[in-house]
Amino acid sequence: MIHSEDQGSPGWPATPIWRDDGGMEEQAGWPRYRRHGLLRWRGPRGRGPLRRRQSDRLAGGVAAGLAARLGFDVNVVRIAFVVATVFTGGTFAVGYVLAWLLVPADGADGNLAGRALTDGRGLAVAAGIGSLTFIAWVIVSVLHAGWLGDLAWPLGLCVAGIVLIWRNAPADEQAAMRQLAEPLLSVTGGGGRSRIMLRVLLAGALLIGGVALLLSGHHPAAFLRPLGGVALVIAAIVVAFGPWWLRIARDLVLERQARARAEERADMAARVHDSVLQTLALIQRGADDPQRVIQLARAQERELRSWLFDGRAPGSLDVMRLADGVRLIQQDVEAQHGIAVETVTVGDCELDDDLSALLAAAREATVNAAKWSGAEVVSLFAEVEAAAMSLFVRDRGKGFDPGAVPADRKGLAESIHARMTRRGGSATIRSVPGEGTEVSLTMPRTAGDRQPSGRHP
Amino acid sequence: MSTPGDRGGGGSPRVFLVDDHGLFRSGVRSELGGQVEVVGEADDVEPAIARIAESLPDVVLLDVHLPGGGGQAVVTAIKAAHPQVRFLALSASDAPEDVIAVIRAGARGYVTKTISGAELVDAVRRVAAGDAVFSPRLAGFVLDAFAAVPAASGAGPSFDPELDQLTPREREVLRLIARGYTYREIARELFISVKTVESHVSSVLRKLQLSTRHQLTRWAAERRLT
Numbered sequence: 001m002i003h004s005e006d007q008g009s010p011g012w013p014a015t016p017i018w019r020d021d022g023g024m025e026e027q028a029g030w031p032r033y034r035r036h037g038l039l040r041w042r043g044p045r046g047r048g049p050l051r052r053r054q055s056d057r058l059a060g061g062v063a064a065g066l067a068a069r070l071g072f073d074v075n076v077v078r079i080a081f082v083v084a085t086v087f088t089g090g091t092f093a094v095g096y097v098l099a100w101l102l103v104p105a106d107g108a109d110g111n112l113a114g115r116a117l118t119d120g121r122g123l124a125v126a127a128g129i130g131s132l133t134f135i136a137w138v139i140v141s142v143l144h145a146g147w148l149g150d151l152a153w154p155l156g157l158c159v160a161g162i163v164l165i166w167r168n169a170p171a172d173e174q175a176a177m178r179q180l181a182e183p184l185l186s187v188t189g190g191g192g193r194s195r196i197m198l199r200v201l202l203a204g205a206l207l208i209g210g211v212a213l214l215l216s217g218h219h220p221a222a223f224l225r226p227l228g229g230v231a232l233v234i235a236a237i238v239v240a241f242g243p244w245w246l247r248i249a250r251d252l253v254l255e256r257q258a259r260a261r262a263e264e265r266a267d268m269a270a271r272v273h274d275s276v277l278q279t280l281a282l283i284q285r286g287a288d289d290p291q292r293v294i295q296l297a298r299a300q301e302r303e304l305r306s307w308l309f310d311g312r313a314p315g316s317l318d319v320m321r322l323a324d325g326v327r328l329i330q331q332d333v334e335a336q337h338g339i340a341v342e343t344v345t346v347g348d349c350e351l352d353d354d355l356s357a358l359l360a361a362a363r364e365a366t367v368n369a370a371k372w373s374g375a376e377v378v379s380l381f382a383e384v385e386a387a388a389m390s391l392f393v394r395d396r397g398k399g400f401d402p403g404a405v406p407a408d409r410k411g412l413a414e415s416i417h418a419r420m421t422r423r424g425g426s427a428t429i430r431s432v433p434g435e436g437t438e439v440s441l442t443m444p445r446t447a448g449d450r451q452p453s454g455r456h457p
Numbered sequence: 458m459s460t461p462g463d464r465g466g467g468g469s470p471r472v473f474l475v476d477d478h479g480l481f482r483s484g485v486r487s488e489l490g491g492q493v494e495v496v497g498e499a500d501d502v503e504p505a506i507a508r509i510a511e512s513l514p515d516v517v518l519l520d521v522h523l524p525g526g527g528g529q530a531v532v533t534a535i536k537a538a539h540p541q542v543r544f545l546a547l548s549a550s551d552a553p554e555d556v557i558a559v560i561r562a563g564a565r566g567y568v569t570k571t572i573s574g575a576e577l578v579d580a581v582r583r584v585a586a587g588d589a590v591f592s593p594r595l596a597g598f599v600l601d602a603f604a605a606v607p608a609a610s611g612a613g614p615s616f617d618p619e620l621d622q623l624t625p626r627e628r629e630v631l632r633l634i635a636r637g638y639t640y641r642e643i644a645r646e647l648f649i650s651v652k653t654v655e656s657h658v659s660s661v662l663r664k665l666q667l668s669t670r671h672q673l674t675r676w677a678a679e680r681r682l683t
Contacts, residue, residue, distance in 0.1 A: 179487060279642060301549075309552055340571065342571075342593055342594075342637065344593045344594055344596065344597035344635040344636075346597050346600045346601045346604065346606065346635065347601065378639075379636060379637025381593065381597070381632075381635045381636040381637065383600070383632065383635075392636045392637075394637045394638075395638055396637075438636070
């Protein structure tokens with residue numbers, strides 16, 4: 001290949017002309033510029049509709065697209081654009097932005113204008129900029145600063161168009177735009193201390209300049225003119241950079257939110273792994289032992305529920321309140337004895353020593369029921385009243401004769417009775433052989449920081 | 458087996474299942490066995506409303522949580538047009554305010570999903586016969602709800618103070634239910650008949666559904682916060 005040196009020359013966007021594939025063009029009548037390599041200003045025309053080229057764009061890829069379509073070098077087109085912009089007093093730039101909006105990117109199925117029309121907020125911002133432009137134009141025409149007035153319209157339209165483009169462009173195009181805007185944003189956008197200093201200096205210079213101009217005025221007309229100039233400069237800065245800056249700030253917030261969400265997800269995944277996944281693994285391993293599986297599933301269900309509904313992290317066992325204590329008894333007894341414990345709690349209060357003793361007695365009673373009753377379910381009912389706190393442990397197991405309990409079985413006597421009476425409470429055990437057992441525990445409440453569950457007639 | 462005309466009485470009640478988990482529906486179906494007649498099932502609010510109106514079952518077993526809204530949406534929609542259809546809430550959820558909401562919408566009871574097959578059949582029969590079914594957990598919720606704030610301090614206007622609090626007897630019955638007693642055991646404990654126990658429970662249900670007590674809503678709101 002003669003012009004293989006053209007392929008991928010660094011830093012220079014390759015247009016189809018130079019990336020010739022197979023010398024077709026040579027035969028088709030474009031041999032001259034190839035051989036001499038100096039007159040590379042015109043290549044073959046492309047085919048198909050005009051598309052914005054994403055591969056070698058500077059801004060929107062309009063020039064590149066046009067160059068590819070017409071067969072010119074992209075830089076020739078770019079220079080022509082700049083010249084046209086200068087000569088038309090900025091109006092041509094509006095044309096560029098319009099083309100950016102209306103010409104679809106290559107590979108995309110629609111243009112940006114179509115999407116922009118459905119973007120209510122973008123349209124609102126664009127309309128706002130339009131009206132700002134109008135106000136600027138009115139001020140300028142009042143002040144007879146004609147050249148600024150001429151600039152106001154194209155500037156406003158361009159900014160409005162760019163806002164719409166920015167809001168509706170796909171991510172890669174936005175990235176390209178941000179790159180383009182980087183030098184400007186480094187002055188206005190937030191960031192390091194030096195940038196803030198620069199901004200403050202800039203604002204200070206503007207202010208001093210404005211005040212100086214104001215003070216240098218001698219008569220009313222001369223006094224108004226520079227004021228208008230300063231106002232316009234400030235307005236231009238706000239109008240030009242405001243939306244960009246806002247957008248960047250919003251992107252930052254979104255990014256931070258996304259990061260927070262990702263962290264939350266990771267935390268959730270860790271917790272689910274520690275609890276649910278572990279349990280599922282245990283269940284798979286113990287699939288041939290239904291009792292064990294049920295027990296695991298129940299324990300897991302309860303843990304998951306207390307996490308989802310009560311916000312208690314799995315595995316956290318710090319018991320501060322009565323309801324938590326009851327839940328803990330349920331959890332432990334179910335896990336250790338493979339029996340279902342149904343709990344109902346009415347009211348709740350902070351734990352103190354008396355209530356801890358009550359809970360300890362209740363735990364003993366529940367464990368007893370689990371061990372000896374032969375029942376499948378133990379019911380635990382706790383109620384906090386204004387004057388007392390009661391707890392009932394009931395099973396429908398085989399029951400026993402309380403009078404006939406051997407003396408060596410310390411459970412009932414020591415753990416339950418003695419524990420309760422030491423603290424001023426009482427324990428009653430009712431059991432009928434063949435029908436089941438109920439242990440009733442009552443502890444009077446001393447004054448304290450408790451929430452009474454309510455008035456009981 | 459029942460004859461088509463024999464509904465709600467001694468025969469097997471016609472039951473409709475609403476639950477978003479297919480696995481759970483088939484589990485309940487097999488647990489209910491031949492003892493009740495399952496006439497249909499649905500997995501969400503919209504299809505449930507349509508199919509219940511079509512099949513007009515005696516009892517609807519209703520999940521408190523459904524993807525398309527709470528179970529109370531189904532109760533409210535059906536109650537208006539077909540007051541004879543009765544609802545029994547069935548849930549794995551612990552959130553009391555959701556349970557109370559379904560009951561207040563018109564369900565005649567609430568049982569947890571851990572209930573055994575025999576107990577469930579019994580509960581369905583009871584609801585079909587027009588009684589209320591309170592699981593220990595629901596009894597606890599109700600005691601909590603009516604005890605949360607003393608009725609006397611209620612600022613909200615109430616046209617029937619009778620509805621705003623439980624009688625001592627009703628409280629006793631609820632407490633025994635919460636302790637895990639069956640209706641029969643409660644009757645024996647309190648030296649009353651099972652029918653009387655049932656009427657106490659129905660009366661509590663009525664109060665729960667009709668009370669305009671401002672505290673009930675406040676209680677629910679507080680539960681939601683903690």
